[in-house]
Amino acid sequence: MQRSNRDSPDPSAELVLRGGTVLTLDEEDTRGTAIAVRHGRILRVGSDADVQSAIGRRTRVVELGGRAVIPGINDSHLHAAWLGAMWPNTVFGETGAGDGGPARSDADPHDTSASAPLVTTHQERRDAILRAGELIASLGITSYTEPGIGPGEDGGATGCFSQSVFEAYVELESERALTARVNVLALFGVLDGPSTLHGFTSGLRALERDTTRPTWLRVAGVKIFADGIPPLRQAWTTHSYPDGSTGDLLIAGLDRQEREDNLHRMILEANRLGYQVGVHATGDRTIDATVAAVADALAESRRELRHYVIHGDLVTPQALERMAELGMGWNVQPGIAVKTAAWLGSVLGESVAAAAWPLEAAARAGVSVSLSSDAPILAPDWRVGIADADAWMGPVPAGAREQRMLALLRGYTTAPARQDGAEPWKGSLEPRKAADLCVLEADPLNLTPAELPEVAIDLTVVDGEIVYERQPASQR
Ligand SMILES: [Zn+2]
Structure with missing residues (x-):
């Protein structure tokens, strides 16, 4: 990673990118041809002429030559330590989808056939996080949420979600070795498994939430595994599985009412x-x-904590309306919709599968939808995520193509910034916001979502520093 001298009195920009398209994704969808960066923040976005005065002797100038700058990608549900330990394998990639569905180990990582944990030592935990960091930097990802780390996983099968993983994060952050901003959801219980009210409340009360630089490493909140997944007949639903069952909650309790009360x-x-x-x-x-439960919690004390539903496969239009009113977000993985719809249909019927993951209805209801990979369930490639989301949503009239692409890009930028409570300072390219950005080989607005996975990521910048740069073919 390049380091520049931030104490320099030089008023010029450290980095200028010009001669291309800058998609700011601000409220007005402002576009420019150039962007200037100083002290880790965006100094200016506009025309090439607008940034000319910011170019000094020490400014690095990148000629975009028609390429596009978009805000850095925020993969808002990505198990980085687990990803780093598994890559290049993924849960879907390893087992191959299409034969009734893979054993999705997000549903139960304890069910994996591998007997030895993937990581056991401090060094291995550090290496896994750094390895994932390198991979995601090459994909233009500048922020992610590590969704579920805590003491309940200290003896876990993979070793990738234990409290020691958080300690490795703290250490790497203190060494300034992270190349993406990390939000952490604490976990009191077992990943994809049961939790108790007592374990949850006592864990939460003892949780050490302060970190040195919360813009880089932040304990955002807490993850609750409320139920499993529909194809494994674990989702609690009004529909019926082939055996007549309707699923249940994972929260401990003597009966369903008590489990529901405990979730509440x-x-x-x-x-x-x-x-x-x-x-x-x-x-x-x-x-x-x-x-x-969120409605009751907010009635008791209205706070902008951005509570959200993760996965939400069978969310109803009515629930989406209510979520919008409550300011709740939805964190969803388009690739899981595309890859498991047939499997879902085989257990709950075609019509239930066709109505699942209603992305369009969520947008109409005004729910903030964050798109994510759930890597290493899927590979952490947001370009494929956008193509999958578009495929799942179906055809769009020719006149609405650009709006569709912008909406999908927001799912990986401005929406997850809101999930992080960070929209005042990241997620879009506006003066004074963090200089987290991604340079694409081509302007996404000139492409269909299906074409996006073929578009190379050329440059990734976090906090004004270049963390990834694609080498020209001649140098590779
Ligand atoms: Zn997950």
């Missing part, structure tokens, strides 16, 4: 303590219970 109490407690809650909820009944 967990959400109220987290809200009271000022923690964001990300709830892994796939069944419509689980989502309804989550939304009802």
